[in-house]
Amino acid sequence: MKLNRRYFLYSSSCACAQRAIFPFLTASMALQSTSANAAIPEMKAVQVSANAYFVQGLAALGSKENQNFISNAGFVVTPKSVVVIDALGSPSLAQRLVQLIKTITPLPISHVIVTHYHADHIYGLQVFKDLGAHIIAHSASGEYLNSDTATLRLKASRDELSPWIDENTRLVVADEMLKGFSPKNLQVNGIDFYIAPAGPAHTPEDLVIYLPAEKVLFAGDLVFRGRLPFVGGADSKHWITSLNKLLQFDVAVIVPGHGAQSSAASAKADIELVRNYLVYLREQMGAAVKNLESFDEAYKATNWKAFENVPMFGFANRMNAYNTYLLMEKESL
Ligand SMILES: [Zn+2]
Numbered sequence: 001m002k003l004n005r006r007y008f009l010y011s012s013s014c015a016c017a018q019r020a021i022f023p024f025l026t027a028s029m030a031l032q033s034t035s036a037n038a039a040i041p042e043m044k045a046v047q048v049s050a051n052a053y054f055v056q057g058l059a060a061l062g063s064k065e066n067q068n069f070i071s072n073a074g075f076v077v078t079p080k081s082v083v084v085i086d087a088l089g090s091p092s093l094a095q096r097l098v099q100l101i102k103t104i105t106p107l108p109i110s111h112v113i114v115t116h117y118h119a120d121h122i123y124g125l126q127v128f129k130d131l132g133a134h135i136i137a138h139s140a141s142g143e144y145l146n147s148d149t150a151t152l153r154l155k156a157s158r159d160e161l162s163p164w165i166d167e168n169t170r171l172v173v174a175d176e177m178l179k180g181f182s183p184k185n186l187q188v189n190g191i192d193f194y195i196a197p198a199g200p201a202h203t204p205e206d207l208v209i210y211l212p213a214e215k216v217l218f219a220g221d222l223v224f225r226g227r228l229p230f231v232g233g234a235d236s237k238h239w240i241t242s243l244n245k246l247l248q249f250d251v252a253v254i255v256p257g258h259g260a261q262s263s264a265a266s267a268k269a270d271i272e273l274v275r276n277y278l279v280y281l282r283e284q285m286g287a288a289v290k291n292l293e294s295f296d297e298a299y300k301a302t303n304w305k306a307f308e309n310v311p312m313f314g315f316a317n318r319m320n321a322y323n324t325y326l327l328m329e330k331e332s333l
Helices: 028-038 089-103 125-129 143-147 148-160 235-247 264-290 296-300 313-332
Strands: 052-055 073-077 082-085 109-113 133-139 176-178 184-188 191-197 207-210 215-222 254-256
Touching: 052 254, 073 089, 082 089, 089 313, 109 184, 125 133, 143 296, 184 296, 215 235, 215 264, 235 264, 235 313, 254 264, 264 296, 264 313, 296 313
Parallel strands: 082 109, 109 133, 133 176, 215 254
Antiparallel strands: 052 073, 073 082, 184 191, 191 207, 207 215
């Protein structure tokens, strides 16, 4: 696959530099939770099918207070081992996930499939690597891992997310990489995992994972539910195409990268909400670029009513619109 580098406009990370401050947490309470490694926020396993589970991160930006627990991770219990999907946003969160899995099964964790290399999905990888898990990702993750963005993001996170991210937190390269657009049928102890490249969309290296026997789709950050998506340096044009492909999966459940699971009844509407938002951003910002309007003018003139009540609108929308404006400029060249 030939990657289109022009879309790398921004240092994309879901746990981007902004921080959500939880006004109800006093400094001493936050310190308490830090020193005691208290279970704040709560992490619980949600079972979505016979063998598949996930934990749901908060609809927030990464912060010391929430320990960067802002994304989901899934796991599937096979007859002899556990397959984890995404590694959460810090080693301590990953350790908590490992402990949580132990309350459900004594089986070892054999694999981790990484939907994409954004900080809030990968900073826990080292925990699984140290347990001997086989890590699978898309080869386009190399673009991120070898970038200044990854190095600077980790450096900033050591400050912003201390002590959850520290000098011992490291970036982990996958053991096995999918290439191009070729899907992989992974069979683990008799359970089939259909792993499909979906990028460049939210990131160049997006993977989605489908369990045909249980009709569960782990959609990574192609799907955000209950909050506005993070667009960053995404290729929104191809993201829309990929979402249209997701609509063709026969699903009982979709586990998104952020937010609660979608049932078969709500899956279509949930995917369409993300798709319609991306389409709208592109239409509005595309028209502004065509008409030589400045971003500020265009942003003010755009009617955001359909999305302004979606959580994270205040944090994300202007940045999403700006990134889309830049993208539409590039696409118009
Ligand atoms: Zn992401």
